[in-house]
Every structure is written in C-alpha cells, then in structure tokens.
Amino acid sequence: MDYNKLTKKELIELLLEQEQVSGSYGLIWERQKKPEKLVYECDKNIPILSLNKDKCIEGNSRKHILIEGDNFNALSVLNYTNEGNIDIIYIDPPYNTGNRDFMYNDKFVDIEDGYRHSKWLNFMEKRLNLARSLLKDDGVIFISIDDNEYAQLKLLCDKIFGERNFIANIVLEISKTQGMKVRAAQMGQIVKNHEYVLVYTKNISFNSNRGVLYDVSEPYDEHFSKVILKENNKLNIYDLSSYIKDRDNDIYKLFEKYDLTSNGKIPIKNIAKGIIINKKIKDYFYIEMADNIYQNMDCRITLPKDIIERLDKEEVVFYDGYYLSNSTNGKIRQYRNLKETLKDNDEYASYYSRVTIRGDLWKGFYSDMMNIAKEGGVEFKNGKKPIRLMKQLIKWANRKDAVVLDFFAGSGSTAEAVLELNKEDGGNRRFILCTNNENNICTEVTLKRLNNIFKNSDDSLMYFNTEFIDNSNNRDQLYFDLTEKCIPMLCIKDENYEEYKVSDEYRIYTNKDKSKYTCIYYSLFGEQEDEFIDVLKSIKEYKTIYKFSLSNDTDTFLYDEVDNYDIEAIPYKVIELYKKIVKMSKEV
Numbered sequence: 001m002d003y004n005k006l007t008k009k010e011l012i013e014l015l016l017e018q019e020q021v022s023g024s025y026g027l028i029w030e031r032q033k034k035p036e037k038l039v040y041e042c043d044k045n046i047p048i049l050s051l052n053k054d055k056c057i058e059g060n061s062r063k064h065i066l067i068e069g070d071n072f073n074a075l076s077v078l079n080y081t082n083e084g085n086i087d088i089i090y091i092d093p094p095y096n097t098g099n100r101d102f103m104y105n106d107k108f109v110d111i112e113d114g115y116r117h118s119k120w121l122n123f124m125e126k127r128l129n130l131a132r133s134l135l136k137d138d139g140v141i142f143i144s145i146d147d148n149e150y151a152q153l154k155l156l157c158d159k160i161f162g163e164r165n166f167i168a169n170i171v172l173e174i175s176k177t178q179g180m181k182v183r184a185a186q187m188g189q190i191v192k193n194h195e196y197v198l199v200y201t202k203n204i205s206f207n208s209n210r211g212v213l214y215d216v217s218e219p220y221d222e223h224f225s226k227v228i229l230k231e232n233n234k235l236n237i238y239d240l241s242s243y244i245k246d247r248d249n250d251i252y253k254l255f256e257k258y259d260l261t262s263n264g265k266i267p268i269k270n271i272a273k274g275i276i277i278n279k280k281i282k283d284y285f286y287i288e289m290a291d292n293i294y295q296n297m298d299c300r301i302t303l304p305k306d307i308i309e310r311l312d313k314e315e316v317v318f319y320d321g322y323y324l325s326n327s328t329n330g331k332i333r334q335y336r337n338l339k340e341t342l343k344d345n346d347e348y349a350s351y352y353s354r355v356t357i358r359g360d361l362w363k364g365f366y367s368d369m370m371n372i373a374k375e376g377g378v379e380f381k382n383g384k385k386p387i388r389l390m391k392q393l394i395k396w397a398n399r400k401d402a403v404v405l406d407f408f409a410g411s412g413s414t415a416e417a418v419l420e421l422n423k424e425d426g427g428n429r430r431f432i433l434c435t436n437n438e439n440n441i442c443t444e445v446t447l448k449r450l451n452n453i454f455k456n457s458d459d460s461l462m463y464f465n466t467e468f469i470d471n472s473n474n475r476d477q478l479y480f481d482l483t484e485k486c487i488p489m490l491c492i493k494d495e496n497y498e499e500y501k502v503s504d505e506y507r508i509y510t511n512k513d514k515s516k517y518t519c520i521y522y523s524l525f526g527e528q529e530d531e532f533i534d535v536l537k538s539i540k541e542y543k544t545i546y547k548f549s550l551s552n553d554t555d556t557f558l559y560d561e562v563d564n565y566d567i568e569a570i571p572y573k574v575i576e577l578y579k580k581i582v583k584m585s586k587e588v
Contacts, residue, residue, distance in 0.1 A: 027155035029118040035586075037105050038070055039126055043582040045468035046478075046575070047073035048485045049492070055447060057454045057461035060512075062422075063497060064415065064459060065432040066450065068442040069466025071407040074434035075130035077466070078405075080577050081493040082432070086134040087402035088394055089141040090414050092385050096120040096149050103438075117152055124153070126585050127407065128160050134405065138206035140167070142393050143198045144385060150196055161200040167207065170197040172389070173363045193366075197393070211398035214355035215363065216345045220272035220285065221354070223295035224338045228316055228323055235316040237325065240293060241265045251284050286352065290339040294323065299334040346392055365389060376449040380411035390417030400427035409433035410441070412449040419457055462497065464488060476550060482571040483522045483548045490570070494518040494544050506532045508539075517543045520570070524548065529558070536562045546570045 049067065067074045078086075094102035098111025104119040113119070131141060141161070145153050158166065172195045175181070181191040201207040227238040244266055245252045255261050258277055260270040274281040285293065303311075303319065310317045311326050316335075318324075323335040343355045348367040368386035373379070375387055390413055394404060406414035418431045435442045450461055469482050487507060491497050496509040496518040505523035510516065517539055521532050536543060542564050547554050549569040556567055 027121070027152065027159060029121045029152075030115065031118070031122065036072075036123060036126070038072055039585045042072070042076070042578075042585060044471050046471050046482060046578050047076050047466050047468055048482070049077055049464040049488045050467050050485075051488050052463045052465050055443075055463035057451065057459075057463075059454070059458045059460035061458040061460070062428065062430050063462055063495070064418075064430050065462050065464065065492065066409075066415075066442070066446065067432070067434045067464045067466065068437050069434070070436050071434045072127060072130070073466045075127060075134070075407060076578065076581050077489060078432070078434075079130055079133055079581065080574055081489050082134055082403070082405075084134070084136055085403060086405045086432075087136055087139050087399045088397045088404045089131055089135065089139070090144075090390060090393060090404070090406050091131075091142070091408045092144040092383075092406075092410060093124060093408050094120070095146050097146075098148075117149070120149055121152055121156060125156060125160070128156065129584060130581070131405075131407065132160055132202065135202040136206075137203045138208070139202045140207070140397050141200050143200075144172075144195060145198060146195045147192070150198075153198060157198055157200055161202065165201050165204045165207075167199040167201055167204075168360045170199060171361050172197055173361075173365050174369050175366045197362075197389075209398060211396045213346045213358040213392055213396055214343050215358045216347050217341065217354040217356040218272060219275040219282075219354060220268075221295065221341070222268040222271075223297075224293050225268050226294045226296060226335065227289070227292050228294050228335065229292055235314070235318065235323070237316050241268065248284070251281060254278055254281055285338070286342055286354075290342055291337065293338040294335040295338075296325070296333040296335050298327070298331050301332055301334070303332070346395075348388065362389075362392075375413065376411055376416055377452040378411055378445050378449045380445055384411045385413050387413055387417050387420065390414050391421050394418065394421055394429070395425075400425065400429065402427075402429045404429055404431045405434075406431065407434040409435040409446055412446045412453075415450055416453050419453055419459065462492075464492075479548070479550055479571055479575075480524055482574060486571055486574055487520055487522075489574070490518055490520060490546055501535055503528055503531070505529075508535065515541055517541060518546070519543050519565075520546045522548045522570075533559065533562060536565070540564065544568070 047069070052068075067077075096102045096109065096116060098109065098113075098116065100108045102109045102120060102123075104123060109116050109119055135141065143153065143157070154169070173193055174195055175193050177185050177191055177193065185191050225240045227240050227243045229236055229238070242265070244255075245264070252261070252266065255266050255270065255274055258274065260266065260274055266274075271285065275285060276282075301324075303324075307317060307319050307324070311324065311332075316323050316325050325333045325335070327333050341354045342352065344350050345353050345355050346358065348364055365386060365388070368388050372384050372386050375384060394402070394417060404414060404418050409415075412433060415431050415433055418429045421427055422429055433446065435446055437443055447463070454461060467485070469478065469485055471478060473481065491509050494509075494516065496511050496516060498510050498512065500508040500510045500514075500517065502508070505528035506519070506521045508520070509518040519532070519536060521529060523529065536545070536559070540563065543562070543566075545559065545562075545565050545567040547567060547569060549572060552569045552572045554567045554569045559565065559567065
C-alpha cells in the first residue's frame with residue numbers, strides 16, 4: 001500500500017483499524033511531511049559546546065551552567081556529558097495556545113493549523129526522549145502545562161517514561177475569579193483558575209525518600225482536648241479546659257476578656273478564636289503547652305501482657321512511643337501530640353502554624369503570580385514561573401546535592417530557586433539551564449537575571465554556546481576537528497574546569513581542590529606523548545584520560561606506569577552517541 005497517496009482521513013482511519021486489531025492503546029498523531037528542520041539536519045552538523053569566557057560569572061564556590069542554543073542540540077551534548085547524571089528536570093514548554101507562543105520550523109503555529117497538536121507532539125517527543133536518558137534511576141521530571149496540551153502530554157509521557165512511572169498530576173491554583181474573570185463567570189462561563197505540573201520518575205522502584213510540603217490548617221482542632229503530664233513519677237491526664245482554669249489563670253482571664261468562656265469553662269471550639277485574636281494565647285498553645293496537649297483515638301494494637309496489666313491499674317501508659325489508655329467501652333485509646341501538627345508551612349508567606357500534608361492540589365499560587373513581575377529584576381512577557389513553585393518542587397524531590405536541569409529556561413526562575421534553596425537548607429545543588437537566544441532572551445533576560453542573583457552568591461556560572469562540526473568532511477578530518485572542539489564537553493563531563501597544564505598537543509584540567517583531573521591528549525601524530533605521560537605519572541590523584549584515536553583503541557600499554565586512571569578514546573564515543581541520537585530522532 002502506498003501510504004503517501006492516502007488522505008489524512010484515510011490514514012487516521014487505517015491507523016485506528018491497526019490499533020483495534022493489535023489491541024494496543026496509546027497516542028496516535030500524524031508525523032509531519034516536513035519534520036523539524038533542526039532535527040532533520042542533525043546528522044549533517046554535530047553539535048558541540050564552546051566556552052564564552054566574556055559571559056561567565058566568576059566565583060569561588062559551586063559551578064553552574066548556562067547553554068545558549070536550541071535545546072535539542074543542548075540535550076544532544078548533555079547526553080554525552082551528563083547521561084544518567086541528572087536528579088531533577090523542570091521544564092515550562094510552550095503551551096501551544098495558538099497565540100504565537102510555539103514556533104515550528106521558524107513559523108508560529110496558528111490556532112487554525114490543522115497539524116497544531118501533531119507539530120507540538122513531534123517537537124516534544126524528541127526532546128523528552130533525550131531528557132529521559134539524562135535522568136538518574138531515581139530522577140524526576142516536572143513539566144508545566146495547561147489545558148491546551150495536557151491530555152496529549154500525559155499520553156506522550158506515559159509512552160516515554162512508562163505509565164507505571166507516573167507520580168502525580170499537580171493542580172496549581174494560579175488565579176482567583178476576580179477582575180475581568182468575574183464578568184465571564186457571571187455570564188455562566190467556567191473560568192480558568194489553574195494549570196498543571198505533570199510529575200514522572202525514571203524508575204518508580206527508586207522513587208523513595210521524598211520530601212514533605214505543608215499547607216496551613218485550621219488554627220485548632222477540637223479533638224485536642226486532653227493534657228498529659230508526668231507528675232511524681234506518674235502519668236496523669238486532665239481535661240484541657242479545666243486544666244487551664246485551675247493552673248493557668250492568666251490564660252483563662254484572656255479568654256474571659258474576649259468573651260470566650262461559658263459557665264466557667266473555655267469551650268474547646270473557642271480556642272481557635274483565641275489563637276487568632278491574641279499572640280499570648282497562640283504562644284501558649286503552639287509553644288508553651290504543645291508538647292503536653294493531646295487528642296485521643298481508638299486504635300487496634302496487640303500489646304504485651306505486662307502493658308495490658310498496667311493499663312488496668314494506671315490511667316495512662318507510655319508504650320512504643322505512644323501514650324495509651326483504656327476507654328470505658330474496653331477499647332485501647334492512643335494519644336497524638338499537638339506539636340506533631342505544628343510546623344513552618346509552605347504558604348506564600350511562610351509561618352509557624354498548624355499544618356496538613358499537601359497532596360496534588362497546590363493552592364494559593366495566585367499570590368505568587370500577582371508579584372511575579374518583580375522576581376529576578378527582569379521583565380519577561382511570555383510568563384515567568386514563580387520561584388516558590390520551583391523551590392517547592394525541588395524541595396519535594398529531596399536531593400540536596402542535586403543537578404537540576406531546565407531546558408526551557410526562559411527568564412531563569414529555576415536558577416534563582418536553586419540558589420535560594422541552597423542558602424536556606426545548606427544544599428549543594430547545581431543547575432544547568434538551556435535556552436535559545438530568540439529575541440535576545442538568553443543574553444538580555446536569562447543572563448541579566450543570573451547576573452542580578454549572583455551578586456549575593458559566591459557561586460560561578462559557566463556560559464557555553466552551541467556550535468557545530470561539519471559532518472560532511474572525511475572521517476579522519478571529522479575525528480580530528482571534533483577531538484579539539486569537544487574539550488569543553490569533557491570538562492563538563494568530569495566537572496573539572498581549572499587549567500592545570502596546557503600545550504600544543506595536550507591539555508590537563510582539574511577542580512578547585514585538585515582532587516581529580518581531566519587529561520586530554522589530542523595529537524594526531526603522537527607528538528609530546530612522552531611528556532604527557534610524565535605529567536600523568538606525577539599526578540597521584542584520580543585521572544580520566546581522553547586519547548585521540550580513529551577507532552575505539554587507546555593503546556593502554558603506553559600508560560602502564562601511570563596509576564589511578566581510566567582511559568577513553570575520543571571522539572569515538574561522541575560520534576557513536578550522535579549516530580544513536582540521529583537514528584532515534586528520525587525513527588520517532
């Protein structure tokens with residue numbers, strides 16, 4: 001059958017028939033007759049990175065990376081330098097609203113374009129495939145999206161990451177029904193107040209030890225109505241209202257002052273009002289007495305004989321980290337401490353409060369959106385994402401030494417979130433940002449913001465541009481050109497950026513504390529190799545040696561007298577990787 005002669009309708013019907021016959025389930029879309037030009041030509045030009053020293057930011061601490069160039073090329077390079085090494089990916093891709101926010105083959109995709117969704121899916125699939133291979137086994141990816149492509153993106157991610165590796169669909173409240181939305185709502189429209197963040201992991205089996213986020217809860221829960229104290233080597237239990245009146249008369253008088261007592265007692269329901277009205281009352285419950293106030297609940301627990309005997313004699317018994325008592329109906333009661341419900345919440349203006357653990361509904365981010373224009377000291381009309389959102393996603397991921405990648409970097413909110421979170425919790429996270437320079441976004445927005453935020457940091461920024469090696473040359477010339485040009489990539493791979501020794505035939509780099517070395521020998525004719533080996537012999541620390549070769553052969557016997565090293569032929573692995581990427585990109 002000549003598929004090229006089929007109409008679009010006939011092709012879709014045929015695909016649906018094949019799906020029904022095979023019993024498979026998934027996302028089907030039309031592959032473009034004019035595929036993305038950049039991807040189609042990637043076998044003609046091999047992307048590499050060059051260091052732009054004029055745009056770097058000098059510092060004495062962690063080194064972060066900004067890559068200027070199309071993110072497909074950047075991801076291709078990172079698949080050599082950082083494959084399986086990324087802990088967290090956050091991206092805010094174009095939402096494909098049809099309102100000049102998504103460009104495909106140098107043209108904006110209009111809302112009337114019949115291939116609008118197909119073009120977007122082709123664009124995203126290639127980049128997400130490359131992104132997946134960058135993640136560690138326990139790595140996570142967060143993808144912001146709205147209703148325009150949510151359904152398509154969910155099925156695409158199920159295909160790429162695997163449905164079992166889906167973690168959550170976070171519903172993000174980004175606005176209230178106010179302003180112009182009120183009129184629309186009054187006319188019967190259901191106005192948009194939310195976006196989504198899809199969350200996947202590379203391998204759900206490794207998705208453990210994540211963080212916890214807290215939303216503010218009601219000021220007080222009436223179930224916390226008991227006081228337990230250890231007095232004279234015995235545990236005693238009291239009614240909370242009676243305890244306050246008998247032992248903390250100053251607090252009782254404050255409740256009287258605000259007319260919150262009844263019949264000589266403090267109704268438990270009025271405690272929340274007191275906490276809201278008066279700071280002294282709040283401090284009494286949240287700080288002074290929080291360790292001693294409890295709620296009780298029935299529980300099913302198997303107890304040792306000696307504990308059962310004690311419960312028959314004593315009012316309260318401490319066992320296995322809990323206070324226990326007998327109820328009048330013969331059931332065991334377990335007591336939960338008020339302090340367990342008190343923490344610094346993760347609201348827009350964080351404060352110490354009663355909290356509840358956040359689920360997949362993230363409320364209150366409309367507050368951030370109202371103040372987002374001020375963040376980072378740069379204007380970005382295409383829409384920033386709030387720093388708090390990034391920080392909380394990264395905080396939940398719970399990897400303090402994480403490498404965080406954002407390959408739709410925009411204004412650079414992810415970078416600011418990483419720096420702020422490191423300051424707050426002493427983390428050692430590093431970011432990698434990728435963005436093109438369309439309308440000078442990289443140089444005039446992203447870099448400007450990074451210069452602003454790095455003023456209060458001792459970290460460094462390495463600024464790289466994507467460049468290309470012509471793949472049409474003969475093999476030997478290609479190998480030689482690529483070897484010399486891929487040196488910055490090797491430094492990124494090993495995280496060694498400090499020049500240690502440089503000659504016409506080799507280069508050696510190290511890190512700040514000289515604990516490891518990147519040693520590159522790129523001579524075509526074996527010149528200065530003896531000198532190179534002598535330098536390696538003098539370095540006792542761990543070394544990665546990269547040796548020019550027209551094959552995968554490294555002549556390791558020449559390095560028998562060198563200790564503590566691994567060796568790799570270059571640029572063989574680089575070229576093999578790009579062949580794989582080209583094949584994958586043209587097959588999908």
